[in-house]
Amino acid sequence: MKSLLSIHDLMPDTLKRVQDICRRLEALSVPADKVYLLVVPGLAWRPAQIQALHALQNQGYRLAGHGWYHHIHKKTSLKHYLHSAFISRNVAEHLSLSQAEITDMIARNNEWFDEQNLRVPELYVPPAWAMGKMTPAQLQTLPFQYYEYSSGLLHAPTGAFKALPLTGYEADRLWRVPVLWSWNQINVRWLAKSTPLRISIHPYDFDYHLKSSITEHIKLTDEFVDCAQVFG
Incomplete structure (x- = not known):
């Protein structure tokens, strides 16, 4: 099995947890x-924490853009209220923004890395994977x-799209355990036989009920790939 692995929600208050997860992954070879760290730029980053991002990048980890605040400030549609209630809670900040606002957020996200003298990422992941009103043609710009x-994953310059299975482990409530476990089983056992699996880890997942599944899915992986290899 091939896997594309990411650690989400790298923020000032989750930095140490993400560093700990990186050490766990290193111990698992x-x-x-081949690890993407999804950074939320619009928060109170201290100089020492920016230096920690430099250190992670120098170790080889790939930084990626991940929204701006990772928190919504408004809900303007029934779809967003339902999405928030059942899927994203209060993090899908794209969903009630206009195309112009999303465009500005993505551009600011990209510029932030350059302003911190970090290598500018190749990957952007909207919080809760909710892209909002943006079309692939708009993302191309x-x-x-x-x-x-x-x-799945979009290669913006060409418009190519790859549908990819996805696992998640945020089982912080007991009712989430059977839902996520069943979802993961379908994605790992069936869908990942023919295409790379996305293993998505959040900062507190090793404290939750499905923590053993993370290690299991990593050990099932024969090859870890990056975005370019997904399309290669």
Whole structure:
């Protein structure tokens, strides 16, 4: 099995947890240059924390863009209220923004890395994989090469799209355990036989009920791939 691995929600208050997860992955022989760390720029980053991002990048980890605040400030549609209630809670900040607002957010996200003298990422993942009103053609005009949806990965310069299975482990409530476990089983056992699996880890997942599944799915992986290899 091939896997595309990412750690979500890298923020000032989750930095140490993400670093701990990186050490866990290293112990499992996951190559650093095949791990995407999804950074939320619009928060109160301290100089020492920016230096920690430099250190992670120098170790080979790939930084990626991940929204701006990772928190919504408004809900303007029934779809967003339902999405928030059943899927994303209060993090899908794209969903009630206009195309112009989303465009500005993605551009600011990209610029932030350059302003911090970090290598500018190739990948952007909207919080909760909710892209909102942006079309692939509109994303083609923005600076990232790859954009991730809940359904797969877009290569913006060519418009090519790859549908990819996805696992999740945020089982912080007991009712989420059978739902996520069943979802993961379908994606790992059936869908990942013919296409790379996306293993998505959140900062607190090793404290939750499905923590053993993370290690299991990593050990089932024969090869970790990056975005370019997905389309290669």
